[in-house]
Amino acid sequence: MNGSGAMSALAVRELVRQVRQPSRIVASVATPLMLWLFLVGGFSDAIGDVANGGASLTAYTIPGMASLTVMFASIFAAISLIQDRQDGMLRVALVSPAPRWSIALSKIGAGSLIALIQALIILFALPFLGVQITPLGLVGSVLALLCISTALIGLGLAMAWIVDSTQGFHGVMNALLMPMWLLSGAVFPVEEAAGWMRFIALANPLTWAHAAMRWSLGMSDAFNPVLAWGICVAFALFGAGLGVWSIARSRHTR
Amino acid sequence: MSAIELHDLRVVYRRKGEHDRVALDGVSLESDNEMLALLGPNGAGKSTLMGVIAQTIRPDSGERRTPTSRKGLSVVFQTPSLDLLLTVRENLRLSGALHGIAKAEADERIRDIATELSITDRLDEQVRHLSGGLARRADLARALVPRPTVLLLDEPTTGLDIDARRSFWDSMERIRKRHGMCVLLATHLIEEAERSDRVAMLSDGRLVELDTPSRFRASLGSRVLRVAAADGESIHAVDRWLKSMNREVFRIDSGLIVPDAEDVDLQSCPIDQVSLTLAPPTLEDAYAIRTTTGAIS
Numbered sequence A: 001m002n003g004s005g006a007m008s009a010l011a012v013r014e015l016v017r018q019v020r021q022p023s024r025i026v027a028s029v030a031t032p033l034m035l036w037l038f039l040v041g042g043f044s045d046a047i048g049d050v051a052n053g054g055a056s057l058t059a060y061t062i063p064g065m066a067s068l069t070v071m072f073a074s075i076f077a078a079i080s081l082i083q084d085r086q087d088g089m090l091r092v093a094l095v096s097p098a099p100r101w102s103i104a105l106s107k108i109g110a111g112s113l114i115a116l117i118q119a120l121i122i123l124f125a126l127p128f129l130g131v132q133i134t135p136l137g138l139v140g141s142v143l144a145l146l147c148i149s150t151a152l153i154g155l156g157l158a159m160a161w162i163v164d165s166t167q168g169f170h171g172v173m174n175a176l177l178m179p180m181w182l183l184s185g186a187v188f189p190v191e192e193a194a195g196w197m198r199f200i201a202l203a204n205p206l207t208w209a210h211a212a213m214r215w216s217l218g219m220s221d222a223f224n225p226v227l228a229w230g231i232c233v234a235f236a237l238f239g240a241g242l243g244v245w246s247i248a249r250s251r252h253t254r
Numbered sequence B: 001m002s003a004i005e006l007h008d009l010r011v012v013y014r015r016k017g018e019h020d021r022v023a024l025d026g027v028s029l030e031s032d033n034e035m036l037a038l039l040g041p042n043g044a045g046k047s048t049l050m051g052v053i054a055q056t057i058r059p060d061s062g063e064r065r066t067p068t069s070r071k072g073l074s075v076v077f078q079t080p081s082l083d084l085l086l087t088v089r090e091n092l093r094l095s096g097a098l099h100g101i102a103k104a105e106a107d108e109r110i111r112d113i114a115t116e117l118s119i120t121d122r123l124d125e126q127v128r129h130l131s132g133g134l135a136r137r138a139d140l141a142r143a144l145v146p147r148p149t150v151l152l153l154d155e156p157t158t159g160l161d162i163d164a165r166r167s168f169w170d171s172m173e174r175i176r177k178r179h180g181m182c183v184l185l186a187t188h189l190i191e192e193a194e195r196s197d198r199v200a201m202l203s204d205g206r207l208v209e210l211d212t213p214s215r216f217r218a219s220l221g222s223r224v225l226r227v228a229a230a231d232g233e234s235i236h237a238v239d240r241w242l243k244s245m246n247r248e249v250f251r252i253d254s255g256l257i258v259p260d261a262e263d264v265d266l267q268s269c270p271i272d273q274v275s276l277t278l279a280p281p282t283l284e285d286a287y288a289i290r291t292t293t294g295a296i297s
Helices: A004-019 A022-047 A063-089 A089-095 A101-122 A136-162 A166-182 A195-204 A204-217 A227-251 B045-053 B088-098 B105-114 B132-144 B163-181 B191-194 B213-218 B234-242 B281-289
Strands: B004-013 B020-031 B033-039 B061-064 B073-076 B152-155 B181-188 B198-203 B208-211 B224-228 B250-252 B255-258 B274-279
Touching: A004 A022, A004 A063, A004 A101, A004 B088, A004 B152, A022 A063, A022 B020, A063 A089, A063 A101, A063 A204, A063 B274, A089 B073, A089 B088, A101 A136, A101 A227, A101 B213, A101 B274, A136 A166, A136 A204, A136 A227, B004 B045, B020 B045, B020 B061, B020 B198, B033 B045, B033 B191, B045 B073, B045 B152, B045 B181, B073 B132, B088 B105, B088 B132, B132 B163, B181 B191, B191 B281, B198 B213, B198 B281, B208 B213, B208 B281, B213 B281, B224 B234, B224 B281, B234 B255, B234 B274, B250 B281, B255 B281
Parallel strands: B020 B208, B033 B181, B033 B198, B073 B152, B152 B181
Antiparallel strands: B004 B020, B004 B061, B198 B208, B224 B255, B224 B274, B250 B255
8 A cells, every 4th residue: 555645644633633732832832932031041141152253142042942842842743652552543553554654754744844833933033133044044944953853753753662651751752852952052052062061962963953053044164064964864864764663663553 | 265264373472570471372263244253351362363353463373364455454442543633524534544545535435434323413523522422433433434344343332331332233233234344343241242143252362162142042952040149158059959960060150050951940959048040041151151260060
């Protein structure tokens, strides 16, 4: 059976669910927005410009806040797999002739779209902070955010496949993703961090996704853009591959 | 070739730190264009057998042969498997899409099925607003959209009240008569098994016996004697009395059952504090005798 029809139907279902649960959108956008307002706003005058004077702290952290929004939306997207298992929707899909990759890719596709829309709300604050978004900046940001969401939803699906409860999933994802985000140059320039922290940050694929996004927006050229984009895309492919593989390999519905 | 052919299936659940549990042990059966009930207590292996047929559980050994691909197979699970945030129509369309059915064709089928199941006026309501019985019928509609040749019903009336259960089975009967399909029903309710063409009795992962409800009843003669008492001593005394008359006696949880008991003289029972009932045999009697572990034969 051609799985594209099943995939798009499942993806539409995710989008309809999203529209009928506006609290999910609020939860994904509000937390990064408040973090940005209260934490970064509080420090901005004390710290001054960052990234070799290229941007104020408030503007510099916007891509990081956009990626945090993507992270929260990705967690919600992956959690929906656990919810589907509890509601019985997962077993309906698993006993159908639809290929299993269509289940994973529908979650990644719809989840990424939702995450992107939410992240763009944050990103569009940049012009108000003195950073104009050029067409290249917009395309680059969208691609980088899509890479991040694809990777994180894929990783989340792999995790959700083996974790039974939403509480357990939250615990694992927070323990994994929050340090990953904090050590990715989301709120400070990695190139100016202490040696040990710089070392960890450079091994973090999210750092390179932020670098690619900031390069596109003309906010920082501290990293080689080709390398940054290469790692960013590889991260997305790895995450998506892991998510698809996790669901497709098992013969049990769990 | 039958719609379902299973040969010598064995499934073992292995969990770290626990003993292996044999869920299915040497189960073989065939079924075609009938309603076959899998009757057994919790843990008998009914759902595992369903899972093997639905290809969601891989057997450790044995064979599953069927001419129908997953495209011709649908499952109604123990609890409704519908997206509560979607409308009934959206759920049914999703079911069609998962089976590769074009939207126009799916819409046509949805119209027909909704009429048959009397849910036409609820098609555009979100599932979360439906009662348990209506959600069940919507779930059955979801399973029927692909027009399956094999329909698996896994304890489909769990949690439903008597009216909702009756309504579900009335709908099911109509659908079966009209479309004809192989229905496999996992249940622990005797009255639901009675509706089936054949009954497979399962116990501890084994297929104990497979026959029609009428033949199960006929195997116990025209009358059975059911013995119940408040204390075990009285049961033992009646057991001794019946055996002295060379009767075949089966001990079940609630007392004793004696098949072919039409000529037992109840007046000659030496024990007062017991309840003796001479009645036509039921499927429940046959089930109790065949699945009881402490049967005295």
